[in-house]
Amino acid sequence: xxxxxTKVPETNDEIERCHEIREYVLRxxxxxxxxxxxxxxxxxxxxxxxxxxxxxxxxxxxxxxxxMDKKYEHLNLPDGEVRLALFAINPSVQKAGHGRKFxxxxxEWCKENSIYTIHTNSRPSSHIFWSKVGxxxxxxxxxxxxxxxxxxxxxx
Numbered sequence: 001x002x003x004x005x006t007k008v009p010e011t012n013d014e015i016e017r018c019h020e021i022r023e024y025v026l027r028x029x030x031x032x033x034x035x036x037x038x039x040x041x042x043x044x045x046x047x048x049x050x051x052x053x054x055x056x057x058x059x060x061x062x063x064x065x066x067x068m069d070k071k072y073e074h075l076n077l078p079d080g081e082v083r084l085a086l087f088a089i090n091p092s093v094q095k096a097g098h099g100r101k102f103x104x105x106x107x108e109w110c111k112e113n114s115i116y117t118i119h120t121n122s123r124p125s126s127h128i129f130w131s132k133v134g135x136x137x138x139x140x141x142x143x144x145x146x147x148x149x150x151x152x153x154x155x156x
Contacts, residue, residue, distance in 0.1 A: 004058045004098075006105035017062035018055050025065075025088040052082075054109060056089070056102040063090040064102045068115075074143050081117040082110070083141075103133050107156055116156045121149040 009015045019042040050071055056064030069075065069083040077083065084106070089098045110118060119140045122130045127150050135152035145151060 002058045004056065004101060004105065006054055006056050006064075006102060006109055009053060009055045009062075014055055014057075014062055018053050018065045021062070021065040021088045021090055022067070022086050024091070025086055054106060056098065056105065058093075058098065063093050063098060064088060066102070066106060068106075068110075075141060077119075080115055081119065082115050084118050084120040087120070099129060100133060111156055117153065118156070119151065119153050121146065122152050123149055127152075 009018045023042075052068045054066050054068065055062050056066075064087075066087045067085045069085050070077050070081075072083065072085070075083060087099075087103075089102065107118075110116070118135075119138075120130060120135065121141075121144070122135070130152050133154070135154045137150060138153040139145060139151050140153050141151060
């Protein structure tokens with residue numbers, strides 16, 4: 001079994017890889033719903049506190065990234081809740097169980113940090129994955145609802 005760890009990025013290299021994976025997701029993977037990213041700003045305040053980025057490292061290589069949002073635009077979630085955003089696994093290692101393992105580690109990180117409710121906005125192409133890992137359809141943010149997304153929630 002490959003050695004894996006999920007943690008907050010600490011080194012400049014880890015932070016850079018986190019943003020590279022995140023930018024790829026925004027730039028490429030949203031094209032299936034007709035969304036196109038023109039400018040990714042890794043210094044945007046949304047990437048900092050109170051929101052937290054996590055990376056997924058397998059065999060000393062960063063292959064995954066996620067942002068756990070407490071605040072975003074109009075969103076201001078209560079204690080114990082986060083919005084999972086920009087969940088991504090490097091495309092070169094997808095379909096090997098890393099997404100499921102990364103999410104299991106995210107759940108453990110959440111519990112260790114007194115977070116027991118995770119929300120997400122799923123694209124139709126990701127809905128099966130999120131359902132399989134325990135999310136249920138739940139309109140949790142009417143104001144942030146987008147036609148091309150399905151809002152989901154999991155309680156830990």
